[in-house]
Amino acid sequence: xxxxxxxxxxxxxxxxxxxxxxxxxxxxxxxxxxxxxxxxxxxxxxxxxxxxxxxxxxxxxxxxxxxxxxxxxxxxxxxxxxxxxxxxxxxxxxxxxxxxxxxxxxxxxxxxxxxxxxxxxxxxxxxxxxxxxxxxxxxxxxxxxxxxxxxxxxxxxxxxxxxxxxxxxxxxxxxxxxxxxxxxxxxxxxxxxxxxxxxxxxxxxxxxxxxxxxxxxxxxxxxxxxxxxxxxxxxxxxxxxxxxxxxxxxxxxxxxxxxxxxxxxxxxxxxxxxxxxxxxxxxxxxxxxxxxxxxxxxxxxxx
Amino acid sequence: xxxxxxxxxxxxxxxxxxxxxxxxxxxxxxxxxxxxxxxxxxxxxxxxxxxxxxxxxxxxxxxxxxxxxxxxxxxxxxxxxxxxxxxxxxxxxxxxxxxxxxxxxxxxxxxxxxxxxxxxxxxxxxxxxxxxxxxxxxxxxxxxxxxxxxxxxxxxxxxxxxxxxxxxxxxx
Numbered sequence: 490x491x492x493x494x495x496x497x498x499x500x501x502x503x504x505x506x507x508x509x510x511x512x513x514x515x516x517x518x519x520x521x522x523x524x525x526x527x528x529x530x531x532x533x534x535x536x537x538x539x540x541x542x543x544x545x546x547x548x549x550x551x552x553x554x555x556x557x558x559x560x561x562x563x564x565x566x567x568x569x570x571x572x573x574x575x576x577x578x579x580x581x582x583x584x585x586x587x588x589x590x591x592x593x594x595x596x597x598x599x600x601x602x603x604x605x606x607x608x609x610x611x612x613x614x615x616x617x618x619x620x621x622x623x624x625x626x627x628x629x630x631x632x633x634x635x636x637x638x639x640x641x642x643x644x645x646x647x648x649x650x651x652x653x654x655x656x657x658x659x660x661x662x663x664x665x666x667x668x669x670x671x672x673x674x675x676x677x678x679x680x681x682x683x684x685x686x687x688x689x690x691x692x693x694x695x696x697x698x699x700x701x702x703x704x705x706x707x708x709x710x711x712x713x714x715x716x717x718x719x720x721x722x723x724x725x726x727x728x729x730x731x732x733x734x735x736x737x738x739x740x741x742x743x744x745x746x747x748x749x750x751x752x753x754x755x756x757x758x759x760x761x762x763x764x765x766x767x768x769x770x771x772x773x774x775x776x777x778x779x780x781x782x783x784x785x786x787x788x789x790x791x792x
Numbered sequence: 793x794x795x796x797x798x799x800x801x802x803x804x805x806x807x808x809x810x811x812x813x814x815x816x817x818x819x820x821x822x823x824x825x826x827x828x829x830x831x832x833x834x835x836x837x838x839x840x841x842x843x844x845x846x847x848x849x850x851x852x853x854x855x856x857x858x859x860x861x862x863x864x865x866x867x868x869x870x871x872x873x874x875x876x877x878x879x880x881x882x883x884x885x886x887x888x889x890x891x892x893x894x895x896x897x898x899x900x901x902x903x904x905x906x907x908x909x910x911x912x913x914x915x916x917x918x919x920x921x922x923x924x925x926x927x928x929x930x931x932x933x934x935x936x937x938x939x940x941x942x943x944x945x946x947x948x949x950x951x952x953x954x955x956x957x958x959x960x961x962x963x964x
Contacts, residue, residue, distance in 0.1 A: 626893060627806065627895065629799065629802035629803065629806060629895075630857075630892060630893050630894075630895060631892070631893070633795060633798070633799060634892070666795065669858055670795075670858075673858065673891075673892060676891070677893070680893075707889065707891075708884075708889050711891035711892075711893050712888065712889050712890055712891045713858060713891070714888070
């Protein structure tokens with residue numbers, strides 16, 4: 490950065506014919522590559538600590554983490570313990586919401602063997618495919634990601650040749666070539682839903698980033714590693730028709746001094762239209778529960 | 793590896809099918825290696841690159857399309873966001889804003905758009921960036937045009953060299 494100013498003066502005349510001075514050149518050359526390398530080194534370090542999807546841990550592990558921390562958080566964790574038994578951590582690589590959703594959903598199907606749910610979501614996936622096509626996405630850009638998700642969906646249903654166990658599901662969720670492809674599938678679905686209903690999402694997006702819907706999808710939804718916000722969660726929940734409960738663990742407390750743990754249910758309505766009108770729907774019990782701590786999502790298991 | 797190869801093959805077929813659709817881009821896959829591509833792009837009109845044909849080299853990583861292709865200019869170009877020596881391109885979609893929704897073809901289109909709309913605030917070629925940042929549009933354009941003539945218009949290369957050396961526009 491500090492080099493920029495000085496360069497005009499001597500660069501002006503020379504660079505027309507000769508090649509720019511080396512000191513400056515080196516800086517320019519290294520800037521972008523260095524940042525990229527640093528980022529991937531950081532991710533590699535992070536990877537050693539937490540796999541994409543961790544092991545199931547009792548909720549007491551969470552309390553231990555905050556032992557010397559804020560009393561509000563400790564109080565909230567105690568309250569969480571009344572309703573929830575365990576937590577499964579995900580890697581903080583910006584894909585944690587999608588990764589948590591992936592594992593949680595596939596695990597639900599694996600345990601429940603809910604064939605009706607699988608048929609239902611396949612219908613929604615077909616709709617998402619049509620949405621992307623109508624938005625002008627070339628099939629070959631997204632079809633591999635769709636195929637890989639559908640493959641996982643079929644394999645968690647038992648009784649087929651390709652059926653997999655819970656252990657195998659964990660292995661696959663930690664295998665980058667599968668895990669990242671499924672995350673990318675969700676990113677395509679989320680982007681398609683936001684663009685399809687851009688009028689609905691526009692005000693929320695403006696509140697977040699001051700970007701247009703198009704820019705937001707291009708820069709904050711489709712690229713891997715971009716963190717998710719309530720806009721992403723709403724869109725994914727609506728697009729796939731899957732209710733999601735998010736439990737918030739932060740330092741906020743009620744004015745009257747009482748501490749309670751807030752949660753928000755993202756509930757799609759059966760018509761496919763959505764969290765927009767969720768006030769009027771009958772209560773649905775979400776089978777995906779995520780724990781939100783500022784900047785990160787993990788999976789929660791109810792008792 | 794398998795996935796990237798399959799995807800690139802689809803892109804290859806698409807490029808063959810759509811050859812006529814985008815006359816400004818000619819994207820060619822290496823005969824023996826589907827991970828190596830080159831492209832010829834036309835400098836956009838009403839820019840100092842107009843009339844020039846620029847060659848790009850693509851090196852596609854095995855994690856493609858989760859990871860972006862590496863792209864650089866093989867043809868010398870004077871542009872704020874292209875490294876003057878290495879041809880490296882500073883473009884968000886080739887770094888952190890990449891997504892598999894992009895294709896080699898659409899990357900070419902994005903590069904053409906970048907040629908027409910330089911971003912002098914994130915320069916790889918600071919001489920070029922500083923000309924624009926200091927408001928010397930004319931200075932930037934004449935430099936860019938000179939290099940376009942010098943490097944991106946093969947037939948006129950000799951004539952341009954003579955102009956550069958002698959300073960005369962009508963060499964004998």
